[in-house]
Amino acid sequence: MSVSSAERRVRPTWFDDAKLGVMVVWTPAAVPAFAPLFPSAADWERMTDEESTALLRDHLPFAEMYLNQLHIPTSATARHHAEHHPGRDYDSFAAEFRAGLHRWDPRPWAELFAAAGCRYVVLTVKHQDGFLLWPSAAPNPHKRAWQAERDIAGELAEAVRARGMRFGVLYSGGLDFTFTEPPASDDYENLPERIAQDPRYSAYADAHWRELIERYRPSVLWNDAGYPAGARAGELIAWYREQVPDGVVNDRFGPHPAGSEEELADFATLEYQRDYANEAPAGRGWESCRGLGSSFGYNRQETDGTLPSRTELIHEFVDCVAHGGNFLPAVGPTASGRIPWIQAERLLALGWWLRENGEAVYGTRPWLRAAGTTRDGLGVRYTRSADAVHAIVLGTPAAARVELDVTVDDAAAVTLAGDRSPLEWAPTGHGVAVRLPEVPDERPALVLRISPAEAVRPVAAERAR
Template identity: 40%
Template sequence: MSLIYGPTIKSLSGHPLPSWFDDAKFGIFIHWGLYSIPAFAPLGAHPDPMAPDMMRSNRYAEWYENTLKFDDSNTASFHRTHYGDAPYSDFAKPFEAAAAALPVADWADAFRDSGARYVTLVTKHHDGYLLWPSRHPNPFRSGWQSPTDVVSKVASAVRAAGLRFGTYYSGGLDWTFNPDRVDNLAAMFASMPHDDGYDDYCRDHYLELIANYQPDYLWNDIGFPTEASMLEVCAAHYNANADGLVNDRWLAARDLLDGSDADRTARMRAMFGYLKQHRVPPPAHYDVITPEYAPAATSFEKKWEATRGIGSSFGYNRQEADTDLMSADAILRQLVDCVAHGGNLLLNVGPRGDGTLCPMQVERLQAVGAWLKINGDAIYGTRPWIVAAARAEDGRNVRFTTRGSDVYAIALDCGTEPLSFDHGGPLTGITWKLLPGSGACSPTVYVRS
């Protein structure tokens, strides 16, 4: 195989966004790890991201190990009650037992039936535990990786179901390399390891993931030790998979954290401007922007993908009841809103500690899939129309998509009444007809006649 891309910004910038990703619109994120065994985080709205101790009440169950370091946190109280003084590492044994009998076929069936077109699996979260038996083991925690190749199992199952496969990897945080407690967002970025040893470790893991599993999507999180290694990884990915892509969370830790105090302060201030947009500062190269738990869709300067959990956490949280989760209608409204503004939706599913899917989450996936089976023409393969959003004369909120000569109007609210607008401009004089079969559940889809 001849190498097409080199590890330079100029070379990588010639890589086009794969059409499959822009056509897919809907993907599934999987957070399953040691944190899925205790499966605990406090409920409620996410804390103020600017609060100095916001991580004390972190709603993300996958951050369990860090939240446990706050002695007065709800997580620490839960841990003392259920596990006494057992260390977080004790969760490896029951996790590995579950991994050996992982029902990946059930996962793949549920994700295919949801109407998703791709799946992204967490292969290493911030606790540093690897979901594959790597040739580059953790230097600080012996055996800190799954003996069962979870990545291979999931990749094979979802591809057999006709879905694309991507890998998430936490390049910015690894609590085995820096175990200091993270109190807030500024401390999170300041704690990113970026020495040569960690740089090599992350790069080698990515090259191994590329060689072993040929992922279609590299989804890095928080940041990456150095820009040079990030560019090397991107080039290797594109050369191995012409239809591959990378997200935007590759901020070079060394560039952010090295230099004078004044330089670091200025960079941090600039970074918080991006965090207010629910995203991170863009790296030297990327294909897609990934805002997290953004309250509403908006248009970005290039392709984007909203990501969030069905509830308030990515990892499974045993505390979440049915009322704590998004309804299927709410998921669909967010999907439609994203697509109308040029984005995708990467919706997270958090399997339980034993590897089974939570029935409440599956129920929602089934409802989303049923809607997409009827109304998918207005979603898959579409692009934003000249108008993204408008309010109909009857008050319904409407989003628009287009594919070829067809234009779709998708009413986010219930109702199958005739659709009309009093806005002038591109909406003037258009007659809309109900898409055959639509209207059984909201959102309701109309097509320009």
Template identity: 35%
Template sequence: MFVHWGHHSTRGGDLSWPLVGGAGDLLPHAHPLGAAEYHAGAPGFCPHPGAARRWMALARQAGMRYAVLTAKHHDGFALWPTEHTDWSISRTRYEGDLVAEFVEAARAEGLRVGLYFSLCDWHHPDYPAFRDEDRPYFFRYLGRRSSPEAWERYLGVVFGQLEELLTRYGPVDLLWFDGQWERSRDEWRADDLAARVRSLQPDILVNDRLPGQGDFETPEQALPTSPSSTPTRPWETCLTMNRSWGWCPDDADYKSARHLVHTLCEVAGRGGNLLLNVGPRGDGSLPDEQVSRLGSIAAWMAGNGEAIHGTEPGLEPWQFYGPTTRSGQRLFLHLLYRPYDTVTVRGLTLDHISGVRHLATGKELDWSGQAPVQALMAGGAVGDVVIRVPGDLVDDLATVIEVVVDGD
């Protein structure tokens, strides 16, 4: 679970991007605000205690294994009481540490802990802070640089805040950098930063958005477009439920639960992870649309989670029209369509098929093998497995069939 949350969640709107004038079609509900007006909302941020416990319970029920919180987004507002700036949860009426509450809640639900940290900071004067006259963002602001002395001070903030995050809360499993595009690898001192991170948390995983570093890749809002573009090392795609990362009350363009489950199946079939986003309101509650979709995913995962967790990509694309995953001798077919009576799997050794069943119910399914007569007579024939799928077993979100293939 990805959690985008910050002081602007009280007003409603994507985090950070409104203060630079929006992000165009990429975030159509990040409605522009003046920088001063955007930042003025921070003191009123006062969530209800215990919000993270509710998110993490929903995440566990939906079959999620880790969660990532926006500890600091591009607007520079820290969800923990940092000692390196005065722009944090300490400036609000909330008397607590939201990062600590998140970490505790994630561990209580058995989830691994991830923290998001934006390298850029559109509030800090040494970065420098974004001004209304810097608009349009991409054409003017990116060319503005601090003095060498101010930049060194800012890097001290970055190193210092990361040290706080990696020493105050026990083991942190994952560090999710962002905001790297505004400076170069050398300007960020990325190699030194990565070394310091790993000295503080030797077992941590770091994403690929710290330039020149990273244990896994992070394509955003979409799957790789072709087999050749699928990363060869570990990868994760982060995805919003609607078109916004933060809570945007006017964004009703939600993906259906079916769409989200299909995306999960496709990601697993290509060997990746899905980091599905939620955007809590300022009080910490989740919109009903998000809670409903998490509930639908939870119900589906209760019967089909074995086809997702601990699996690897299954068959070649020509062998089955849809995603497939594998765990040992168990092959899982993800039906993202309603079958016309039967489905066909190609290129399997027919003598090695020891069982075919509907995963969610465990019901055995009728199947037959097809191959050239000569191959059938000789034994060890490689051919098609034709599986009959009764209509009453077709899942409204996605049907999963398990094929046990001995010796393959």
């Protein structure tokens, strides 16, 4: 059975309503927990193509790619390993990681994710090192004990579902360094095609996906790094949709590592792409994933100062939602299973902001215009729910008054999120001025609710200047 664009059903609404998930990247690479930090955006922009290529080869910022980088002699990871872990190989990290899994408790993870306002959790059950986070009936044919004895996937699924969240799995289908020698390096784009020529790996990956679906019935199938053609992704996905009718599938089940498989997918996958106005795919559901820092997995080099601030993270989330996407930040637990404090703080900041302002996010859809500005130059992101337009002001107005670049019908009501007390408003040359109850305390974003939605229209850009 295969899937064609004509047969593909409408995407389940729960996914479009959810807006916020969390990815977990927990692998044996959490033992060395090293990757060089990525340069600033400004430094990156100044690099030549040759410099940026060399940087991605030798200074890849993803700690979960430790095994790959270890096999590049010129890499920062190889130098770090020679200095700090002489005589150790990656297999020893895996043995240490596996031996410590008994210390892990899924409940603190699930409680944190629920407090953050996440509606779904995607666990990386196999990354590119090939180590499995569940006791598979199809063990690795090349490495003994290359999987968890404990059912990490099953225990986390139970814990998150008990708190009202959905559970999904991420599986590296295109890269598995137990079947091909690392590094991927400059040949990254062609590596999945080489794997696809190995029928043993195709059967292995297909067996894993079917086992994961039967055991855990995941709401999200999140494949990574491409998928072997011999594994017949179309048949797998058709069968998955029979087993889990409201499940969703990402767009990385094709031959390209970064994703483009529209024929099979329910949603497109963006990664560290923040220019949503220009990069969000038109006419498709999509999700934006990123690490909370420059790495998905745990990296000891990252500090509070190298991660985006709580406000920056909330602004990126809001921008993503206003342009029609879901936001999937990744946590990288330590080898013992602790989520680092600097990561947990940021998730909790998201959750605290959502406690008051979630009505402007959950269940909303893009409005006629995603972005605007106040008269004072603060950015605004707009969303729409069934009965209101929500104006999310990025920052704190300096006075008890904010001017939005919209027009409002006379009978419209304007309130603060979470407070149905009507606010005074009046039309202005910029659009509409709203009087707030007081000068706002400093916060990441202030939300105004304007209802009914039909009473609100965007102001032409020329007029709003």
